[in-house]
Structure formats: structure tokens, C-alpha cells
Amino acid sequence: MRKIKIGSRASELALVQAEMIMKMLKEKFPQYDYEIIKIKTLGDKILDKTLSKIGGKGLFVKEIQTALLEESVDLAVHSMKDMPAESPEGLMLAAITEREDPRDVLVTKSGKALEELSTNASIGTSSLRRKAQLLNLRKDLVLKDIRGNVATRLNKIDTEGLDAVTLAAAGLKRLGYDDSNFYYLDIEAFTPAVGQGALGCEIRRNDQMLYDMFQEINHKETYNCVMGERVFLKLLEGGCHIPIGAYAQKVGEELWMTGMVASPDGSEVIRHKEKGNFEDFLKIGTKLAEEMVKLGAKRLLASCENERGEIL
Numbered sequence: 001m002r003k004i005k006i007g008s009r010a011s012e013l014a015l016v017q018a019e020m021i022m023k024m025l026k027e028k029f030p031q032y033d034y035e036i037i038k039i040k041t042l043g044d045k046i047l048d049k050t051l052s053k054i055g056g057k058g059l060f061v062k063e064i065q066t067a068l069l070e071e072s073v074d075l076a077v078h079s080m081k082d083m084p085a086e087s088p089e090g091l092m093l094a095a096i097t098e099r100e101d102p103r104d105v106l107v108t109k110s111g112k113a114l115e116e117l118s119t120n121a122s123i124g125t126s127s128l129r130r131k132a133q134l135l136n137l138r139k140d141l142v143l144k145d146i147r148g149n150v151a152t153r154l155n156k157i158d159t160e161g162l163d164a165v166t167l168a169a170a171g172l173k174r175l176g177y178d179d180s181n182f183y184y185l186d187i188e189a190f191t192p193a194v195g196q197g198a199l200g201c202e203i204r205r206n207d208q209m210l211y212d213m214f215q216e217i218n219h220k221e222t223y224n225c226v227m228g229e230r231v232f233l234k235l236l237e238g239g240c241h242i243p244i245g246a247y248a249q250k251v252g253e254e255l256w257m258t259g260m261v262a263s264p265d266g267s268e269v270i271r272h273k274e275k276g277n278f279e280d281f282l283k284i285g286t287k288l289a290e291e292m293v294k295l296g297a298k299r300l301l302a303s304c305e306n307e308r309g310e311i312l
Ligand SMILES: NCc1[nH]cc(CCC(=O)O)c1CC(=O)O
Pocket: 079, 080, 081, 082, 150, 166, 167, 168, 169, 170, 171, 195, 196, 197, 198, 199, 312
């Protein structure tokens, strides 16, 4: 009997996510054995530098992809937000599961709204996208770089004396945090990261059995939305770290997608919406990128040569 080995980062969130996928597999395919194998990635080992300085988002997935290629695991569960634009040769994305809440959350001790924070309040985040959008809404805010897993970042409200931290709702919810001190940032005014809230299942391209199994696990609606967002990201970002985000959703029989590009100081934010037939997700992502270039996204992108940072 085949045993399916699932590779996961060792963080609490990554393990919860790997367990969610394992449970879905077990329910549909109880005839197989499953095991989660923890893998330490470079992004987990280096906690004292901002991510961009050590190589960007691929850091969280590279070791797991190597384990897949070497066949020490058969499946990798990733946050789609952390996945580079393309899978390495020999691997493929077999499924994307139903999206959790895509919004970002401001966490304070007492559940304050963004408008309620005092002047010059300090907020912990290392994400260029979150920094730019926070500053765009409140230019008095003082942004502090923080790294580490979700629990570590939440603790920094106390340990570093911050007024708030911003995190993805999806991670907080999956970890079971009580949301009484959450302030959900409005998705129209605060664009999520591409793929935020969605999980991707990566396999070896030649693993027909797992490929077939995952056709029953894939969430078509989330798949179209996230793949559309990723086309937008690939066309605009081009390996350059700038504040960028996108969010697509199904509305009736249509797909509506919002794109966002900003200057790192938040003084300029360009947002634009495109919509079209739900199956035309690649076209819509492409059109959105083209329209945003016309609106000045190129000029903001050009500034990235001197402004490098984390994009997540
Ligand atoms: N950058 C790490 C990361 N990757 C995915 C999530 C959240 C879960 C998700 O988006 O699915 C997080 C934590 C966070 O940004 O708060």
C-alpha cells in the first residue's frame, strides 16, 4: 500500500495547513497511508534579516521543492502567497483548495480600528504591501519590521511595545485565534497579497496517481481566482520587490479582479478593477496588468531598484 509523504515547513501554521490537506485526502482516499514530514526552510532558519535581503519569497518553498524532487516527500503544501510564479522543472501545482478569509487584520490589545490608533502609533509588519497601504491610510504611523511565525509576531505587541501588528486573517483563523481583538481591514481599501488565504498542493509532474486524486480536491473557483492573480503578479512584478497585491472573486458568472501597486512610502496607490467571464481568468489578469501600466504602475515599478523589501 502506498504511503503518501507530505512535506511541510515546521511552523505551527504550516503544520496546521498540511494537516488540513491530509484530512481532505484521508476522507476521500482512506485506502492510503499518510505522513507529514517537517522540513526546515532557509526562511525559517534566518530570522534576523528582512526576507528580501536573503532572497525573497522562494525561501519558504525551495527546500520542500528539493525534497519533492528527491522523492523524500510526495506532496508539498504551500501557502499560495509564498509560492514563486513558476514551479521548478519536474514539479507542478496539482490543486488549490478553497480560500479562507483573504483579508488582512490589524491586531491590537483591545481590537481598536485603524482610525482609533493614537497619532504616530507603531505597527509591526515586514511586508512592503502592508506598509505602503497602512501609510496611505494613515501617514503618521510608524512601521517596524518584524519577522517570525504568527505567535512570535503577535507577542511583539508586548515584547516590542507595539500598538499593533498586521497579519493575514487566514493564518490567524486557521490557528484558532479568537478574533475579538481583530480589526479586519476593508478589502476595497487594503488589497491582499496575491494568493492570500489559499493553499496550493504541489506534486511531481510524473505522479499520475496523486494528480488524479487532487482533481477531486481542487476548488475550481479559488483556482481560477488565484491563477488570475498570479498572472497579474508575474506580468507586473518581474522579480522586483514592490508593494503589490491583487484580489479576484467570483461574482455571478463573472470574475472580478482588483489590482494594487503602490510606492513604498504609501504616497501613491494605484488600484484598478477588471471583470470578465469566470473562465477567462488568465485574460483578466493580463488585462489588469496592462491597464495598470497605463495608469502609471511602470513608474512605481521603476523605483524598485533602490527600494527592495519583502513583498508578502
Ligand atoms: N508570510 C507568511 C505567511 N504565508 C501565508 C500566511 C497566511 C496564510 C495565508 O495567506 O494563506 C502567512 C502569515 C501572514 O502573512 O500573516
